[in-house]
Amino acid sequence: MIEGKHMEAVLQVKNITKTFTISRKQQIINRNKEKIKDAVDGLSFSAYDGEIYGLLGSNGAGKTTTLRMIATLIAPEAGSIQVCGWDVKKDANEVRKCVGFLTSELKLEEFFTPSYLFDFYSDLHQIPKDVQATRKEFLFNKFGIKDFQEIKVGELSTGMKQKASLAISMAHDPHVIVFDEPTNGLDVLTAKVVTDFLLDLKKQGKCIIVSTHIFSLIEKVCDRVGIIIDGKMVQDLPIHEMCQVKSLEDVFFDLYASKVGEVL
Numbered sequence: 001m002i003e004g005k006h007m008e009a010v011l012q013v014k015n016i017t018k019t020f021t022i023s024r025k026q027q028i029i030n031r032n033k034e035k036i037k038d039a040v041d042g043l044s045f046s047a048y049d050g051e052i053y054g055l056l057g058s059n060g061a062g063k064t065t066t067l068r069m070i071a072t073l074i075a076p077e078a079g080s081i082q083v084c085g086w087d088v089k090k091d092a093n094e095v096r097k098c099v100g101f102l103t104s105e106l107k108l109e110e111f112f113t114p115s116y117l118f119d120f121y122s123d124l125h126q127i128p129k130d131v132q133a134t135r136k137e138f139l140f141n142k143f144g145i146k147d148f149q150e151i152k153v154g155e156l157s158t159g160m161k162q163k164a165s166l167a168i169s170m171a172h173d174p175h176v177i178v179f180d181e182p183t184n185g186l187d188v189l190t191a192k193v194v195t196d197f198l199l200d201l202k203k204q205g206k207c208i209i210v211s212t213h214i215f216s217l218i219e220k221v222c223d224r225v226g227i228i229i230d231g232k233m234v235q236d237l238p239i240h241e242m243c244q245v246k247s248l249e250d251v252f253f254d255l256y257a258s259k260v261g262e263v264l
């Protein structure tokens with residue numbers, strides 16, 4: 001595991017903030033009249049090469065919003081994010097070259113085949129054709145989708161669609177991999193393929209950020225953990241330090257009780 005304090009962090013998130021305006025309809029669903037939601041509220045953390053950093057938080061904690069800001073899909077209102085030395089606001093195109101945003105919720109265009117979409121995405125990133133072919137072969141084999149690569153996405157099973165979207169998100173061989181809820185909705189066999197893949201990426205020296213609310217996933221793969229409650233980072237430690245005295249689950253619930261207690 002890399003403690004990394006002496007190295008430059010490849011991902012540096014500093015004091016980022018994001019608020020959303022809540023529609024009237026959403027206010028009714030939320031049973032809350034608040035018009036503004038502080039989804040991410042002054043959040044900071046760093047991640048290093050060769051490590052898997054886990055963002056742990058309950059539903060609505062701000063995990064996806066944070067990852068979307070790292071991947072340049074939305075911009076932070078305040079604070080800054082640097083990826084591989086590039087700033088997400090000033091150098092968004094450079095950031096996109098070195099970040100892969102993987103999510104089990106990515107919906108692929110159903111009319112096209114995984115093979116076509118992989119090539120399309122690789123072309124967007126201007127990956128040379130020979131490199132594209134080698135990477136496609138490798139990733140499609142890895143995720144067991146080689147035999148399905150010429151079948152339209154709309155005709156694939158849910159798991160197969162998810163695996164295809166993961167392979168396609170990795171087409172440009174990103175250095176920093178941001179993975180929102182990596183095993184959500186996957187069966188145990190597919191989830192294992194994905195967790196083994198994360199460990200492989202780590203071995204290659206990449207920097208991986210995963211968001212999850214699943215304690216066992218964090219315990220299995222993560223070197224460091226950041227616990228997010230209500231858009232704020234409330235603890236950020238190497239996992240062995242965080243769990244020296246208590247289990248991760250106990251650490252989380254104790255922090256949660258103390259923070260919610262503060263609010264009440």
Ligand SMILES: Nc1ncnc2c1ncn2[C@@H]1O[C@H](COP(=O)(O)OP(=O)(O)OP(=O)(O)O)[C@@H](O)[C@H]1O
Pocket residue numbers: 020021022037038039057058059060061062063064065066213
């Ligand atoms: N586009 C949006 N418009 C309005 N509110 C939003 C939007 N995106 C997120 N939110 C709100 O911001 C908060 C944080 O959402 P986010 O999706 O980041 O949480 P999360 O930690 O990923 O949760 P989950 O575990 O459910 O995926 C939530 O209250 C959510 O309802």
Ligand SMILES: [Mg+2]
Pocket residue numbers: 063064065180
């Ligand atoms: Mg989410």
